[in-house]
Amino acid sequence: MKRKVLCWQVSLAVPTLLLGFSAQAHEPEKHMKEAEKPECAAMKTMDPSKMDRDDPVMQAMMQKCKEEMHQEEAGPEDSHADHSRHHDNGNANSPVEHEE
């Protein structure tokens, strides 16, 4: 008798647990719906001379905020020209000088 009850409990508990876990979604795509958007506004106010474009963290942030940054840049240059220009600065190993 006891064993039957236990069996019931297990057969109820296992699918419930599985359902619960699947709601936590292991696949990255499943997170997209309720996905939080990156708050890129802070990046736009950052001092460009303090941005190290060789730093993977900075590169990752720029990748994430690409869309938003491009809208703001609204200049004649396209993004590629922009990247290479800054890259030269990085290679020369001298921070961008700003006239006061």
Add this chain to the structure above:
Amino acid sequence: MPSTKFLSCIKCLAVASGVAVAAGVAFIYSGFYPVGADDRHTALTFWALETLRERSIARASAGIEVPKNLSTPERLLAGGADYNDMCVSCHLKPGKTESDFALGLYPAPPNLTQAAPGHGDPEAQSRHRFWTIKHGIKASGMPAWGAGHDDERIWNMVAFLRRLPDLSPGQYQVLTARGSTDSDHH
């Protein structure tokens, strides 16, 4: 004559260890050992468990090869989003210094936003972390994530953990957000 002395010594040892085992079993059955997570280990138990864990992980992770490209922005973004979904509740994030899990779990989850002390060699630390994330730690709150996540995803989180102590709350938010700003413009 010496052989009987030797024999009696063996007998004496056998009886002593028998008594010790019986006392141990009696203690287990007695219910006197406190298992509450809010009851701290004694210094000796703490040392024994800590040393057991460190030695075990060091040995088990010794042969793991750390990928050369751990510092790519792609790994940071993938690992950051996973970290934010699965790990913050216990291991915290920049600007967040406590959570119910962080306060109530024992052993307490380490605050991974702070640089880990005593791990001089980043390669060894990465191996150690990869193994821990993949296999979890018995009788602690740390789950084994290897069951539902392949090695690459775990390496991405290891890559993210390397930079986590440097991140400001704002940088953390951008790196870990799953959504992209693209979705606004369709």
